[in-house]
Amino acid sequence: MINLQPYNNPTYFAIILTGLLPVMIGLYYGKRLRIYESLISIVFLVLTFGGDHWQQGMALIGYTIFQVILTMSYAHYRHQKKNQTNVFIALIILSILPLVIVKLTPLFPNHHGFNLGFLGISYLTFKTVQVLMELRDGTIKEISASQYLHFLLFFPTISSGPIDRYRRFLRDYENPPARKDYLQSINKAVFYLFQGFLYKYILGYYFGTRLLPVVTHLALGQRLAFGGTGISWYLLAYMYVYSLYLFFDFAGYSLFAISISYFMGIQTPPNFNKPFIAHNIKDFWNRWHMTLSFWFRDFIFMRFTFWIMKHRWLKNHVRISQLAYLVNFLIMGFWHGVTWYYIVYGLFHATAIIINDYWLRFKKQHQDKIPHNRFTEYLAIFLTFNIVCFSFLIFSGFLDKLWF
Amino acid sequence: MTDTEKIYQILKDLTDEDFSDKGDTNLFETGLLDSMATVQLLLEIQTELNVDVPVSEFERSEWATPNKIIAKVQTLK
Numbered sequence: 308m309i310n311l312q313p314y315n316n317p318t319y320f321a322i323i324l325t326g327l328l329p330v331m332i333g334l335y336y337g338k339r340l341r342i343y344e345s346l347i348s349i350v351f352l353v354l355t356f357g358g359d360h361w362q363q364g365m366a367l368i369g370y371t372i373f374q375v376i377l378t379m380s381y382a383h384y385r386h387q388k389k390n391q392t393n394v395f396i397a398l399i400i401l402s403i404l405p406l407v408i409v410k411l412t413p414l415f416p417n418h419h420g421f422n423l424g425f426l427g428i429s430y431l432t433f434k435t436v437q438v439l440m441e442l443r444d445g446t447i448k449e450i451s452a453s454q455y456l457h458f459l460l461f462f463p464t465i466s467s468g469p470i471d472r473y474r475r476f477l478r479d480y481e482n483p484p485a486r487k488d489y490l491q492s493i494n495k496a497v498f499y500l501f502q503g504f505l506y507k508y509i510l511g512y513y514f515g516t517r518l519l520p521v522v523t524h525l526a527l528g529q530r531l532a533f534g535g536t537g538i539s540w541y542l543l544a545y546m547y548v549y550s551l552y553l554f555f556d557f558a559g560y561s562l563f564a565i566s567i568s569y570f571m572g573i574q575t576p577p578n579f580n581k582p583f584i585a586h587n588i589k590d591f592w593n594r595w596h597m598t599l600s601f602w603f604r605d606f607i608f609m610r611f612t613f614w615i616m617k618h619r620w621l622k623n624h625v626r627i628s629q630l631a632y633l634v635n636f637l638i639m640g641f642w643h644g645v646t647w648y649y650i651v652y653g654l655f656h657a658t659a660i661i662i663n664d665y666w667l668r669f670k671k672q673h674q675d676k677i678p679h680n681r682f683t684e685y686l687a688i689f690l691t692f693n694i695v696c697f698s699f700l701i702f703s704g705f706l707d708k709l710w711f
Numbered sequence: 712m713t714d715t716e717k718i719y720q721i722l723k724d725l726t727d728e729d730f731s732d733k734g735d736t737n738l739f740e741t742g743l744l745d746s747m748a749t750v751q752l753l754l755e756i757q758t759e760l761n762v763d764v765p766v767s768e769f770e771r772s773e774w775a776t777p778n779k780i781i782a783k784v785q786t787l788k
Contacts, residue, residue, distance in 0.1 A: 440767060441767045444766065444767035444768070445765065445767075446765060446767035446768055447767075589745070604746050605766065605767075605769075608746050609746050609749065609750050609766050609769070610766055612747060612750045613750045613753065613754065613766055616750060616751070616754055617754065624747065624751070627747070628747040631747075
C-alpha cells in the first residue's frame with residue numbers, strides 16, 4: 308500500500324487539492340459536506356499512517372481511543388457538577404502519560420520493538436490537555452465524541468501543528484463562512500501555499516540541503532580549534548545557516564498546514580510573525596512558533612503563577628515570574644525531547660527572558676535617562692537575533708556531535 | 712466605588728498609568744500588561760469585584776483594552 312507523508316512532494320499537494328475540491332464547492336455554496344469531509348480525512352490519515360507506517364497507525368488508533376475515553380469520562384464527571392482537584396490531576400497525568408512514555412523510551416537500552424509513538428503525538432497531547440483544562444474551568448461545557456475527534460484528528464495540522472484551540476476550531480467548523488469571507492479565505496490560502504513553497508522548497512532547501520552539509524563538514528573539521536573547544540568561524544556560519552534553515556523549513560510547513568485549513572474554511576492560527584525582527588526575547592516568543600508559545604503561556608505560565616499567587620506561597624512577584632519562566636521553558640525543553648541540548652535550550656531561554664525582564668524594569672524606572680532612537684532599535688534587533696541563533700545552535704544538537 | 716472605577720484603580724496599580732480618559736488603549740500591544748500582570752489583574756478582579764475569571768476565559772483579543780475589560784467583567788457578573 309502506498310504511503311504519503313504530509314506536504315512532502317508535489318503529488319501530495321495535487322491529491323489533497325483534488326480531494327478537497329468537493330469540500331470547497333460545498334463551502335462556496337455555504338454548506339459543509341460533513342460526511343464527505345470526514346471520509347476524506349480518514350483517507351488522508353490512512354495515507355499518512357498506513358502502508359509501511361502501519362505501526363504508527365495502530366499507535367494513533369490506540370492513543371485516540373484512550374484520549375476519547377478520558378475526555379468523555381471527565382466531561383460526564385464535570386456534568387454532574389463534581390470538581391475534585393485530585394481527579395483533575397489524575398486525568399492530566401493519564402493524558403500526558405503516552406507522550407511521557409514515548410519521550411522516555413529512548414533512554415532505556417533494549418527498547419527496540421516497543422513503540423507507542425507516532426508522527427504528531429507531541430502535538431495531539433497539547434490538544435487533549437487543553438480540552439481537559441477547559442472542562443475543569445467550565446469554559447467547555449458540552450463535548451461530543453464526534454466533535455472531539457474532528458478537532459483532535461484534523462488532518463492538515465496533525466503532524467506538526469499549528470496547535471489550534473477547541474472552541475475556536477469548533478466555531479469555524481460549525482459555522483461555514485459567508486461566500487464573501489470564504490472567497491477571502493481562498494485568496495489567503497493560495498497566497499500561503501505559494502509563500503510556503505518559497506519558504507520550504509526554495510529557501511529552506513537552499514539553507515538545509517545545500518549549505519548546511521557544507522558548513523557542517525567545515526565546522527567538524529575544526530574540532531581541535533580554540534583550545535579543543537571547536538569554536539571557529541565555521542561554527543558561527545553553521546549557527547546562522549541552521550537558524551535560517553529551521554525558520555524557513557518550519558514556517559514553510561506551517562504555511563502549508565494553514566493554507567489547507569483555510570481551503571477547508573478553518574482559520575488555523577498563524578505560527579510565525581517575522582520572528583527575526585523581534586527587539587527582545589519576550590517579543591521573540593510572541594513571534595516564534597506562536598501557537599506553541601501561546602499554549603505554554605496560557606496553560607503553564609499563567610496557571611502556574613495564578614496558582615502560586617492565589618495560595619500566597621510566594622509574595623514577591625518578580626520571584627514568582629522567574630520561577631514560572633523556569634518551569635515553563637524547562638517543560639518546553641523536555642517536550643522537545645529528553646536530551647541535554649533540548650533541556651539546556653529551555654534553561655537558556657528561561658535565563659534570557661529573566662534577564663530581559665530585569666532590563667525592562669530598569670528601563671521603566673530610568674525612562675528619562677535611557678535613549679531610544681532608530682540606532683538603539685536596530686541594536687536591540689541585532690542582539691536578539693544573535694541570542695536566538697545561539698539558542699538554536701544549542702537546539703540543533705550540533706554541539707553534541709562536535710564535543711562528544 | 713463603582714466597578715468601572717475599581718477596574719481603573721486595579722489597572723493603575725498594575726501599570727502606574729491612569730486610563731480613565733483613554734479607555735481604548737491596547738494594553739498588550741503597548742506592552743503595558745504582560746502575562747504576569749494579566750494574572751494579577753484576574754486575581755484582583757476576583758478579590759475586589761467578586762467576579763470569578765478562570766484563566767481559560769481569558770482570550771487576549773477580548774480583554775485588550777480597559778473598556779473591553781469593563782464590558783467583559785459585566786458579562787461574567
